[in-house]
Amino acid sequence: MLKYNNFFASYFFILSIIVLPIIAQGQNCSLTFDGYVHDLGTGLPLEDVNIYVEENGRGAVSDSIGYFKFDDFCKGHYHLVISHIGCEAEFYHLDLTEDTTLEFFMNHSHHLLDGGTVTEKATPKSTQQLETLQQQNISDNAQKSLSNILESIAGVNTLKNGNGIAKPIVHGLYGNRLTILNNEIAISGQQWGNDHSPEIDPLVAQKIKVVKGVGTLQYPGSNLGSVIMIEPQKIGTEPHLHGKANYFLESNGWGNGVHAQIKKHSSFVGWKISGTLKKFGDRKTPNYYLNNTGTQEANLAIQLEKSFSKKLFSELYFSSFNAELGVLRGAHVGNLTDLEFALEQDVPFYTEENFSYGLDAPRQKVNHQLLKLKSKYFLGDNEWLEFIAAGQLNLRKEFDVRRSGRSDIPAMSLKQYTVFLEGKYKNELKKDWKLTTGLQVNFIDNTNNPETGIFPLIPDYLAYETGAFGILTKKINKSLFEFGLRYDNIYQSVVTFSRTTPAEILRYENNFNNFGSTAGWTYSFNSFFNLSYNVGWASRNPAINELYSNGLHQGVSGIEEGDVDLKSERSVKSTLSFNGGVDKIFSFETLLYFQNINDYIFLAPQDEIRLTIRGAFPVFRYEQTQAQIYGFDVSGKIEFTEALHSQIIYSFIKGKDKSHDLPLINLPSNNLSASLSYEFPKAIKIGKRKLENFSLELENKYVFKQKDILLEQDFLAPPDAYYLLGFKMATNIQWNKSRTRFHLALENITNTVYRDYLNRQRYFADDLGFNAALGVSFSF
Amino acid sequence: MKSLQSLFLTLLFGSFIIFSFSSCEKETPEPPNEEELITTLTLTLTPVGSGLATTFTFEDLDGDGGNDPVITEGRLSSGLTYNAYLEISNGQTTPPTDITQEVLLEAEEHQFFYESTVNGLSIEYRDEDADQNPIGLQTLFTAGDPTTGTLTITLRHQPDKAAAGVADGDITNAGGETDIQVTFNVEVQ
Numbered sequence: 001m002l003k004y005n006n007f008f009a010s011y012f013f014i015l016s017i018i019v020l021p022i023i024a025q026g027q028n029c030s031l032t033f034d035g036y037v038h039d040l041g042t043g044l045p046l047e048d049v050n051i052y053v054e055e056n057g058r059g060a061v062s063d064s065i066g067y068f069k070f071d072d073f074c075k076g077h078y079h080l081v082i083s084h085i086g087c088e089a090e091f092y093h094l095d096l097t098e099d100t101t102l103e104f105f106m107n108h109s110h111h112l113l114d115g116g117t118v119t120e121k122a123t124p125k126s127t128q129q130l131e132t133l134q135q136q137n138i139s140d141n142a143q144k145s146l147s148n149i150l151e152s153i154a155g156v157n158t159l160k161n162g163n164g165i166a167k168p169i170v171h172g173l174y175g176n177r178l179t180i181l182n183n184e185i186a187i188s189g190q191q192w193g194n195d196h197s198p199e200i201d202p203l204v205a206q207k208i209k210v211v212k213g214v215g216t217l218q219y220p221g222s223n224l225g226s227v228i229m230i231e232p233q234k235i236g237t238e239p240h241l242h243g244k245a246n247y248f249l250e251s252n253g254w255g256n257g258v259h260a261q262i263k264k265h266s267s268f269v270g271w272k273i274s275g276t277l278k279k280f281g282d283r284k285t286p287n288y289y290l291n292n293t294g295t296q297e298a299n300l301a302i303q304l305e306k307s308f309s310k311k312l313f314s315e316l317y318f319s320s321f322n323a324e325l326g327v328l329r330g331a332h333v334g335n336l337t338d339l340e341f342a343l344e345q346d347v348p349f350y351t352e353e354n355f356s357y358g359l360d361a362p363r364q365k366v367n368h369q370l371l372k373l374k375s376k377y378f379l380g381d382n383e384w385l386e387f388i389a390a391g392q393l394n395l396r397k398e399f400d401v402r403r404s405g406r407s408d409i410p411a412m413s414l415k416q417y418t419v420f421l422e423g424k425y426k427n428e429l430k431k432d433w434k435l436t437t438g439l440q441v442n443f444i445d446n447t448n449n450p451e452t453g454i455f456p457l458i459p460d461y462l463a464y465e466t467g468a469f470g471i472l473t474k475k476i477n478k479s480l481f482e483f484g485l486r487y488d489n490i491y492q493s494v495v496t497f498s499r500t501t502p503a504e505i506l507r508y509e510n511n512f513n514n515f516g517s518t519a520g521w522t523y524s525f526n527s528f529f530n531l532s533y534n535v536g537w538a539s540r541n542p543a544i545n546e547l548y549s550n551g552l553h554q555g556v557s558g559i560e561e562g563d564v565d566l567k568s569e570r571s572v573k574s575t576l577s578f579n580g581g582v583d584k585i586f587s588f589e590t591l592l593y594f595q596n597i598n599d600y601i602f603l604a605p606q607d608e609i610r611l612t613i614r615g616a617f618p619v620f621r622y623e624q625t626q627a628q629i630y631g632f633d634v635s636g637k638i639e640f641t642e643a644l645h646s647q648i649i650y651s652f653i654k655g656k657d658k659s660h661d662l663p664l665i666n667l668p669s670n671n672l673s674a675s676l677s678y679e680f681p682k683a684i685k686i687g688k689r690k691l692e693n694f695s696l697e698l699e700n701k702y703v704f705k706q707k708d709i710l711l712e713q714d715f716l717a718p719p720d721a722y723y724l725l726g727f728k729m730a731t732n733i734q735w736n737k738s739r740t741r742f743h744l745a746l747e748n749i750t751n752t753v754y755r756d757y758l759n760r761q762r763y764f765a766d767d768l769g770f771n772a773a774l775g776v777s778f779s780f
Numbered sequence: 781m782k783s784l785q786s787l788f789l790t791l792l793f794g795s796f797i798i799f800s801f802s803s804c805e806k807e808t809p810e811p812p813n814e815e816e817l818i819t820t821l822t823l824t825l826t827p828v829g830s831g832l833a834t835t836f837t838f839e840d841l842d843g844d845g846g847n848d849p850v851i852t853e854g855r856l857s858s859g860l861t862y863n864a865y866l867e868i869s870n871g872q873t874t875p876p877t878d879i880t881q882e883v884l885l886e887a888e889e890h891q892f893f894y895e896s897t898v899n900g901l902s903i904e905y906r907d908e909d910a911d912q913n914p915i916g917l918q919t920l921f922t923a924g925d926p927t928t929g930t931l932t933i934t935l936r937h938q939p940d941k942a943a944a945g946v947a948d949g950d951i952t953n954a955g956g957e958t959d960i961q962v963t964f965n966v967e968v969q
Contacts, residue, residue, distance in 0.1 A: 334961075
């Protein structure tokens with residue numbers, strides 16, 4: 001039993017429940033079980049925790065030392081729901097055969113306000129700052145895309161094209177420079193495009209983590225800084241069928257959707273199936289509809305887990321993401337003159353009086369499939385091998401408004417498949433030493449479908465990426481040290497067309513070597529305060545689009561040209577964080593970062609206007625410069641009482657092109673958010689039922705004007721600062737064998753007219769007006 | 781250490797599989813057939829009554845990139861009235877594809893606009909679609925006193941022909957995407 005626990009302790013990122021069976025005499029219906037509840041963050045006992053037994057409806061409340069007790073139980077299976085103010089409810093399955101004492105750890109004290117971000121200080125695994133969004137937060141925001149959910153984390157912003165198309169930015173880096181992991185696999189698609197969202201369903205995740213660091217070397221991809229990780233929940237060993245269903249409805253865009261999942265662990269195999277359907281229509285600004293901005297999604301995930309022996313554990317994961325995303329009709333322009341016309345419109349062209357779910361050109365159709373097999377083989381209790389084989393298939397079609405019924409023929413049609421193999425060795429043999437090392441091979445095949453009838457913007461290519469890494473962590477007294485090294489060899493075989501008549505075939509072969517290294521140190525003054533310093537050095541080879549883009553990029557009304565002579569970027573990033581707090585009164589997280597990127601690749605406007613039959617277009621070419629990005633994220637939480645909390649988040653960022661003494665474009669505006677929340681300390685009784693965790697929250701967000709940009713760097717001056725007011729309300733009801741959560745969110749309550757600097761739609765239209773989102777989730 | 785060895789072997793084997801199933805060189809793609817492309821615009825002006833026709837041509841056979849377009853400009857005679865015909869085609873195909881027909885078939889979704897800085901030059905629409913709105917493939921040009929200026933011809937796809945001034949040739953409220961926009965220098969002798 002104990003060994004079994006060790007097995008899973010290492011498997012789960014964090015173990016919140018430990019079982020300590022105590023052997024005593026057992027009679028059939030006179031069994032006792034009791035236990036203690038502690039705060040995971042501080043280890044202190046938690047009072048007033050509700051423990052509810054689904055099978056017989058009995059309940060207990062923990063006392064001042066976190067103790068609770070049940071008498072006169074029969075042998076059998078019991079499902080416990082452990083709930084407490086400010087915590088996400090924990091579910092626990094107990095197979096009661098004898099008198100038992102349980103010990104629970106609840107994730108309580110470091111919860112930031114909305115059940116939102118948590119820094120897992122209790123068990124620091126890395127010296128780099130980790131921010132986590134928990135399941136309840138994800139499912140309360142079921143109507144949002146992955147990127148929009150991530151926006152609640154300090155230092156994370158989104159680059160958008162309307163509301164449906166959004167990609168995350170962490171510390172100013174996105175696209176080719178930001179790695180996104182879907183269940184440990186780097187998502188492989190057309191990440192280079194500013195209007196390409198990550199193809200991931202956030203509702204499948206139990207946790208979404210953002211490492212705001214200097215490079216996470218155990219993953220392929222760019223190691224310039226941060227990593228976003230989407231982690232589905234492990235199935236565990238619970239032998240009964242469990243599931244949950246979630247429905248949401250929102251007023252702006254009349255979006256609605258359903259997510260359902262069921263899981264069970266049988267002696268043969270543990271399985272979980274989840275699916276999501278979402279549909280949104282035209283969104284609305286305070287004054288008019290945004291035509292053709294609806295989205296539709298249908299996603300499926302299947303997870304299997306099996307222990308072949310005590311030493312060999314395997315899991316199979318399949319996920320399918322399928323989306324159709326509309327782009328504002330009035331945002332589709334033919335040339336620079338059209339764009340200038342469009343910029344002058346108060347209300348975009350093609351705005352209609354009526355709401356519609358219709359999706360016409362311009363639109364995107366994206367399908368992404370992932371199949372992953374992972375096996376873990378234990379060489380000893382604390383030493384194991386991991387093997388991963390994963391395949392991905394990414395299809396992206398983009399439809400433009402075209403003549404003669406060609407709007408149904410994509411203007412861009414790309415197929416990319418990726419095969420990834422990894423072998424990893426982990427060793428925690430000595431108490432304070434931890435070693436992770438591995439080898440990875442990644443193969444990418446990217447092909448344009450000629451059905452488009454248009455010469456492609458990016459070429460066809462094959463890429464072979466072979467990498468090796470090693471990470472060592474060592475604990476000495478109150479310090480944790482981390483060192484990492486990584487090497488990648490990248491081979492690319494590229495084939496493209498010359499722009500002559502007739503078109504000729506051009507071939508290129510590239511070989512790049514990337515190196516990465518990190519060093520970090522965390523010092524814990526006590527269980528409340530810690531200080532971390534990290535430094536990372538990494539190189540990133542130029543991406544295919546940076547080398548070979550050639551043609552008209554309709555979305556930006558410009559001609560984009562790659563440069564085949566680009567060199568690799570070299571980055572040095574350092575972070576300094578100081579986190580701490582006085583428990584139950586005040587807690588804070590601060591993170592300072594500074595990054596220098598030599599030969600930073602960016603799209604530079606040229607002193608050239610190219611004349612075509614469609615008019616004149618500005619020319620942009622990929623160039624290199626010396627870039628510098630620095631900033632800080634601060635968040636603080638004050639607990640006036642156990643029930644009344646306030647939270648403040650501020651992020652500041654500045655970036656500079658040092659060679660040309662210009663600001664960097666597409667950097668987030670500084671922003672400040674503050675919220676006040678109240679959660680009723682005791683459940684509210686309504687007849688036989690109780691409203692548990694009844695909470696109210698007022699949210700304020702202020703986004704400063706992006707002043708750090710020159711007028712000649714953009715088509716339009718950055719929009720003004722804006723302020724948004726939001727409100728949230730949620731509660732849980734425990735039924736006999738199920739639990740229901742109601743959630744209401746009001747956004748932009750004052751129906752403020754605003755535009756956001758990082759939303760490309762700002763050239764054409766206002767941002768979203770008032771929205772009310774109602775969600776119900778049901779779990780059994 | 782034995783397991784480490786087997787791990788390396790598995791990986792080696794795995795990568796071997798990948799490399800053997802796919803060659804190291806990306807296969808040669810099929811060039812797309814750019815049938816939608818417009819390379820050539822020709823405006824032919826024939827004097828009403830008698831006289832020599834004059835033409836304005838904009839031709840960019842290799843599309844957006846590559847060589848610069850070739851522009852030929854004609855001359856108008858002061859005081860003359862011309863029947864003007866626009867033709868557009870894709871010169872990358874042999875024989876060239878006539879795109880004028882494509883525009884005519886979707887006449888309600890297309891309109892040509894003529895903006896001129898030539899003093900005294902008047903341009904009137906001489907054709908209409910099923911909704912009695914102008915298309916702009918046929919026009920009537922009347923040249924005034926000798927002068928010079930420019931003429932910009934714009935083809936808008938999906939314009940709002942009902943918007944104010946659009947049917948009279950004012951592009952301001954038209955909206956839609958520009959499929960063609962070319963500018964000629966015009967001399968009235």
